[in-house]
Amino acid sequence: MSQKLSFLDRSFWITESKANPKHVGCLQLLEMPEGSDPKAYVGALHEEMQGFARACPPFNCRVRAVTIWPLGLQPVKHMQMDYHVQLHQVEDVHDRPALDEFIARMHETRLDHDKPLWQYHFLYSPSQQVFAIYARVHHLYGDGATLVRWFQAGYLDEPQNTGFVPVWALKRLRHQKRQQYKRMKRFWITLWETLLTGKDLLVIFTRLLLRLIRINRHYMPVPFTGTRTVLTGQVKAGRAVATFDLDFARVRALARRTRASANEVLLTAFDIGVHRLLQDHGHVFTRALYTNMPINLRKPGEKTTGNRIAIVPVQLAHDESDPYLRLRQIIYHHRIVKQAAQRARPSAFSGYTIVIQAIALVFEWLHISDWVKPIANVLVSNIPGPKQQKYFKDSKLLACYPISTQTPGGGVNITLMTYNGTANIGMVCCNQQIKSLQPLAEYCREAFEMLEASIDDPSLSIDDIGEHSDEVPLSIVSDH
Known part of the structure; x- marks a missing residue:
């Protein structure tokens, strides 16, 4: 069976x-x-x-x-x-x-x-x-x-x-589902949960519609309104992979100093790094890039097993040369999305994620991803790994770099796993336009170091990374 x-x-x-x-x-x-x-x-x-x-x-x-x-x-x-x-x-x-x-x-x-x-x-x-x-x-x-x-x-x-x-x-234990309620009672509870989930889904899509028509700007980004770049569009054969490390203790220390989360600090470094990579290819931007990011849907104090996450777009930074001010922008946009997620039932946000990702998968399956705007330009995942030294038989595990699948609509998929105090980072993208991600790995490392130094030295600023105001004529990449 x-x-x-x-x-x-x-x-x-x-x-x-x-x-x-x-x-x-x-x-x-x-x-x-x-x-x-x-x-x-x-x-x-x-x-x-x-x-x-x-x-x-x-x-x-x-x-x-x-x-x-x-x-x-x-x-x-x-x-x-x-x-x-x-x-x-x-x-x-x-x-x-x-x-x-x-x-x-x-x-x-x-x-x-x-x-x-x-x-x-x-x-x-x-x-x-x-x-x-x-x-x-x-x-x-x-x-x-x-x-x-x-x-x-x-x-x-x-x-x-x-x-x-x-x-x-390895043999894994199979957990048997416990029958907590009688069949009829369970039916009515499931029906009630479904109705509440449907109500929250309706609220989510209504608020997205209001943002689309510019009535409510303080909500999640509308799906498929992202920024086109050389990395987005229909995914083709061929991959570029790069791996590198960051001292996660330094990441956490910087997060504490800036009242940010580790994810927000890393998002800032990745955002600057991706901008520099695209600037190497002559791209000019009049709007921010976007990331897809997992959001924890558990309520405060809730201790449940299994996955309760949503994959949602988050707007990144734009039009600031000060790395610290870019971090503040990302904190603002990231927390708008987290707040929206916390206001809805976990099942509703999970349903929203399935709907949006399913549409993206259909676009990819029909080979029309080049015709629509992407959900995001980069997907960033943070996976907690072992905190202590591990061994494969009698060999010492030095590092473990996750390398994910390519997301529908293209972009760079960045996955980070913390292991023994170090952030092991793996990046992958389609290599049809950008042949190597090695420069991106170096740019992200340099961006983190610059962000770290900018807290004590406000004079530090980023060199031109392809961002311009709306008055400047569009270059290679156009969203109109």
């Missing part, structure tokens, strides 16, 4: 194409035990991992489908481990641009639909003690938080040479 799929799960399968695969991945850097021979150690580790051919759900399941419509997940009889666990030799694991380019080439290809939708790639250099693992799994299996939780379960708090079990072979 096959496992059921939700509507959102199915959407990742239906809208997948060769140009835009719907898997997420992570690049993990590890240090093997001291004195190990790299080729022998990684080769033995690869062979050992291939021996775990009895996978547990969903890693032993393929998608059962009729034409393009997925019916559910169905276990396979035999796992082809030479496909799921592979070994690659690279010239230099420490050459980050070259490693990112290697990962980008693997990340742009689709997973085999006739097999369970995951892979582990071991990468090593014969002369180096550090090796890498690039793991990827289809988004249909779960959201980012779920996938990170699964992969974290495959790591240890202490090095262990025997008895190690990789994530795909």
Whole structure:
């Protein structure tokens, strides 16, 4: 019997194409035990991992489908481990641009639909003690938080040479749903919740309409009114990937000093970085860029399990050369959206997110994303990771960079995972117009340092990043 799929799960399968695969991945850097021979150690580790051919759900399941419509997940009889666990030799694991380019080439290809939708790639250099693992799994299996939780379960708090079990072979407890109410009572409660959710959805879309006709400007951005750039539009084949680190203790310290959240500090750095990247390509802007960002929908003090988030557009900064003033703009726009989310029922904002993202997926599926404005220019996700050192068997995990799927409508997808006091950041975009994201990684790092320094030195300002007032004639990028 096959496992059921939700509507959102199915959407990742239906809208997948060769140009835009719907898997997420992570690049993990590890240090093997001291004195190990790299080729022998990684080769033995690869062979050992291939021996775990009895996978547990969903890693032993393929998608059962009729034409393009997925019916559910169905276990396979035999796992082809030479496909799921592979070994690659690279010239230099420490050459980050070259490693990112290697990962980008693997990340742009689709997973085999006739097999369970995951892979582990071991990468090593014969002369180096550090090796890498690039793991990827289809988004249909779960959201980012779920996938990170699964992969974290495959790591240890202490090095262990025997008895190690990789994530795909770990047995997970299945939580049974408790029957809290009698059937009739549960029916009326569900009906009442549905009516309240419908009312809140109506309020959300009414307020968006009022903002669209410029009656209520203090509300969330209207979907599909974002700023077109060279990065937005119909997603095509090919990917650019870049990874870098930030000291998360410094991020939190700066957030405290500026009465901001860590997300708002990072958004400011990413906003400046993206502007500089686009300015390198000659773009001029008369309006702000937008980000898609997960918003926590839990009420204060609410302690519930599962996902309660909405993916909503947030306006970024514009027309300020002072990094600190750009941060204040982003704080203002970000908190307008958070306040709107807190005023609605979580189920209503989740419904709103599904509707908007489904429309974007349909635009992508119909290949008309070039004809409509994007929801946003950048998607930023912040995933909490382990706070202490972790090990893959007896190898020390040095860093773990999440690399997400490409969002409908294009843009840059930036995912950050905090691990052992460091923010490991992975970025991905379509490489048809911008061949490398390495400059963006450096620009974001420099922008954070400038923002940090500007708090004590108000004279610091950003060089020209392509922003101009409405009086200046539009350049390459036009929103009219």
